Amino acid sequence: MRGICQLTGSHGEFVDAHLLPKALTRAGRTKGEKFVEHGPSANRPQRRASSWYDRELVTQEGESLLQRFDDHGITELRRCGLVWSAANSLDASEPIPLFWTAFRAARVRSKKPKRLRMFVLSLLWRAGATNREEFVDFSMPQDEINHLSELLNRNEVGDERDFPTFFLYHTGKRYEHNHTPIYQRSRMHGSEIPADHYRFFLDGLVIFCGHSNDQNPFWQKRNDFAVGFKPEFGVFIQEFIESRQYRDLGDVISLLNEQEA
Structure with missing residues (x-):
């Protein structure tokens, strides 16, 4: 099928675009292996060898751009050490004292933030x-989608208030699985201020992002944890078996077992 690339605006043949990077969501490290795949409104949980992709989103020009961001970012x-598939786990030898949350935190040094x-x-x-139905829980205004497209095409990071981001890394026991991104409102990490945010789970890493030009004081008070602007930043740490992600996964596996019985 041919059409207009939603990222670059070029006209051409559409190609399969992985909505979550294949390198972090593919189960094929062992022949026949499949990951649990789920989300709040993703029909029903399934076991698949790879995650979601869109066949009407980008042409090869757009996919090449996304692939470059994936390759560089995942490296x-x-x-x-911020994903489970890393050769070495996150070095937590430099803990950051936190008095306002039960989470632990560590300093990360990035050579290429x-x-x-x-x-x-x-x-x-x-x-x-x-437009994939599995992503119905991820609601983003069109003006933010347009702004992101402009930043990506210009290879620009934008302002620090644009989509402020911090990471939460799961340690200890792990269970590899895929989860659809969601949009939610909650009080995060000891904050008394509710914050609207986008949430991703990728290979043991939870990514929290605010809105474009987000004025919520929550993000400003967590500036030391802001990802992508400074070589050194803080990362929250939590044992996987103590996490919300683990609790949700347990419910999903129980449902899967009932379906497959």
Whole structure:
């Protein structure tokens, strides 16, 4: 099928675009392996060898741009030990004292923070631009989708108030699975201020992002944890078996077992 690339505006043949990077969501490390795939409104949980993709989103020009952001961003995530598939886990030997939350935190040093930033912006754009029904829980205004497209095409990080981002890394016992991105409102990490935010889960890493030009004081008070602008930033840490992600996954696996019985 041919059409207009929603990212670059070019006309051409559409190609399969993974909405979450294949390198972090593919189960094929063992032959026949499949990941649990789920989300709040993703019909019903399933087991699949790879995650969601869109066949009417981008042409090869747009996919090549997204692939570059994926390659650079994932390389940096793995170098920092921020995903389960990294050769070395996150170094938590420099803890950050936190008095306002039960979470732990550690300092991360990134050699190329811009690559992390562009990777996150590309995730936001894909989740906002797709029409796949599994992403119904990810609601983004069109003006934000347009702004993200402009930043990606110009390879610009934008302002620090544009889609402010921080990371939460799960340690300890792990269970690899895929989860649709969501949009939610909650009080996060000891904050008394509710914050609207976008949430991704990728290979043990939870990514929280605010809105474009987000004025919520929550993000400003967590400036030391802001991802993508400074070489050094804080990352929240939580044992996977103590996390919301683990609790949700347990419910999903129980439902899957009932379906497959």
